[in-house]
Amino acid sequence: MRETLRGNRVLLRPIKEDDYEYLAGLKNNMYTQAWNQRLPPNYTAEKIKKRFQEANDKPNSAILAVETLDGALIGNINYSEGVPRFDATLGIVTGKEHWGKGLAEEAQELLLEFLFVERGVQVVRLWTQTGFPWAAKAAEKLGFKLMIRFRENTIIDGQVRDSLYMDILREEYFKSRNLKDNVLGP
Amino acid sequence: MTSKSPRRIAFRSLEDADIAELHRRQNTDCTEELSELLDNKPVWTPLTLGQVKEKIAEEQKKPCTAVFAICHGEEFIGIVEWSGSWDTWAPYAWFMIWPEHRRLGYGTQASKMLLDRSFLQNPGHVVSTVATDWNMPAIQFLKSIGFKDSGRMRRAGLREGRYFDIIFFDQLKSEHLGKGVRN
Numbered sequence: 535m536r537e538t539l540r541g542n543r544v545l546l547r548p549i550k551e552d553d554y555e556y557l558a559g560l561k562n563n564m565y566t567q568a569w570n571q572r573l574p575p576n577y578t579a580e581k582i583k584k585r586f587q588e589a590n591d592k593p594n595s596a597i598l599a600v601e602t603l604d605g606a607l608i609g610n611i612n613y614s615e616g617v618p619r620f621d622a623t624l625g626i627v628t629g630k631e632h633w634g635k636g637l638a639e640e641a642q643e644l645l646l647e648f649l650f651v652e653r654g655v656q657v658v659r660l661w662t663q664t665g666f667p668w669a670a671k672a673a674e675k676l677g678f679k680l681m682i683r684f685r686e687n688t689i690i691d692g693q694v695r696d697s698l699y700m701d702i703l704r705e706e707y708f709k710s711r712n713l714k715d716n717v718l719g720p
Numbered sequence: 721m722t723s724k725s726p727r728r729i730a731f732r733s734l735e736d737a738d739i740a741e742l743h744r745r746q747n748t749d750c751t752e753e754l755s756e757l758l759d760n761k762p763v764w765t766p767l768t769l770g771q772v773k774e775k776i777a778e779e780q781k782k783p784c785t786a787v788f789a790i791c792h793g794e795e796f797i798g799i800v801e802w803s804g805s806w807d808t809w810a811p812y813a814w815f816m817i818w819p820e821h822r823r824l825g826y827g828t829q830a831s832k833m834l835l836d837r838s839f840l841q842n843p844g845h846v847v848s849t850v851a852t853d854w855n856m857p858a859i860q861f862l863k864s865i866g867f868k869d870s871g872r873m874r875r876a877g878l879r880e881g882r883y884f885d886i887i888f889f890d891q892l893k894s895e896h897l898g899k900g901v902r903n
Contacts, residue, residue: 571807617761621875656883657875682871682888686846687810694845697810699888701874720878 539598539648541640546598546611549586553599554579556607557586560627566609568627570663570697571688586610594618594653600628600641608632611641613649613658622649623659633668642676650707654717659701665690670698677702677710727792729829731800734776734789738796742776743769745818752879753816757787757801763877784808790815790830797821802834809845811838822857831865839893846892852876853885866899867891 539546549557560566561582562575586597595614601607609628615621624645628638649655660678662669665688670680682699689695708715734742746754747766755763758775767775779787784804789796798817806812813834817826838844849867851858863869867889876886 571809617877620878659873680871681874684810684846684848684870684888685868685890686892687848687890688807689809699871699873703874720881720883 536644536647539644540603541644542603544600544602544608544637544641544644546641546644547601549590549597549599549610551583553607553610554583554586556629557599557610558582560609560629563630564691565630565666566627568625570661572690589614598645600626600637602637608637609641611645613645615653615655619654621657621659622653622655623661624649625660639672639675646676646702646707650704651713656704656719657701658707659699661697661699663688663690663695663697665693665695670700673700677706679706729797729826729833730791731833732789732791734787734799738789739773739776740769741796742799743767743772746772749819750816754799757799757814757816779803784811790817790826792821792826797826798830800830800834802838804842804844808843810848811842811844812848813838814849827861828865835891835896839896844893846890847896848888848890850886850888852879853887854879859887862889866895868895 558577558579558581561573561577564572567573589595589597589612592614595612597610597612599607600609600611609626609632611626613622613624616623624642626638626642632638646658649658660673662673678700679702680698680700684697684699686694687697704715704719742754751766752763755765758767758772758779760767760775776787779785779801782803782805785802787799787801790798790800798815798821800813800815802811802813804811815830815834817830835847838847848870849862851862853872868891870888870890872885872887874885875883877884
């Protein structure tokens with residue numbers, strides 16, 4: 535059993551007070567807002583702290599900081615269960631300076647393990663959009679499958695883009711990782 | 721030759737008597753469908769009258785969202801939720817007609833009215849809606865009025881011991897207006 539959400543390169547931990555400034559900066563950056571329509575870039579540390587605390591107060595959901603093992607905060611990752619122990623939606627945002635290094639991939643892998651192995655969910659979902667094609671490719675690398683294309687559903691960088699919904703089923707997760715699933719589903 | 725066109729329907733506000741009827745329907749023949757509208761989980765659980773009122777109020781609080789009645793003359797024949805709360809560019813619309821009033825053309829009328837309003841009285845570019853994969857009449861209906869299958873959300877829930885998916889549909893403004901029929 536993995537004792538904490540700690541991998542070989544990153545760990546997922548509760549958000550600390552001095553994280554909020556950096557995380558607000560990510561929300562104000564058009565590349566790292568991680569939302570399928572543009573949000574106003576008016577996030578302050580105080581505003582994002584309030585948002586994150588409200589989200590963390592909801593049962594069966596969490597927003598966690600993603601930190602490298604040498605202590606650098608690189609972003610945040612979140613999940614929210616729809617029907618508890620049945621389905622969860624996952625989201626991640628990391629600073630551009632940390633892209634392309636496999637850090638976000640490991641963070642998501644840690645959270646997927648927590649959701650499937652410890653929470654026992656049947657499906658994990660995520661949303662992205664075609665304005666950032668690398669995001670869907672990264673999700674496919676983790677085993678997510680593109681299931682819904684919402685045509686012309688959003689505007690990114692002056693272009694009309696599609697929103698994408700992707701998911702991974704429990705048995706797909708276990709099979710792709712060569713793991714045995716000891717929990718019988720419904 | 722007698723015209724077989726259905727009489728015109730209208731949208732109007734949901735009043736107390738309608739909410740009482742919604743409560744009755746949610747507790748009898750439309751439990752799952754109304755639970756989806758009212759975001760009631762689990763969907764098989766009955767709601768009290770107070771809970772139905774509260775759930776409608778919660779939906780109505782969302783920005784750019786309305787829940788209202790479909791009427792045929794004075795008769796309350798169905799319910800609509802229209803929402804641009806996520807994005808007015810891509811609003812979402814959902815409606816149901818009570819079972820005894822189906823297959824009479826009211827759904828076709830309601831959908832045309834909603835699409836017109838979404839694109840001509842709202843800055844909508846694409847409208848989406850959903851149907852569960854076991855609801856073949858709804859799926860066939862949506863396709864018949866020009867919605868395109870966008871894909872499916874796998875394992876949206878459980879029904880009779882089996883997983884079901886939700887199928888998403890959409891229709892672009894250009895596709896709707898290109899049909900040349902407006903209400």
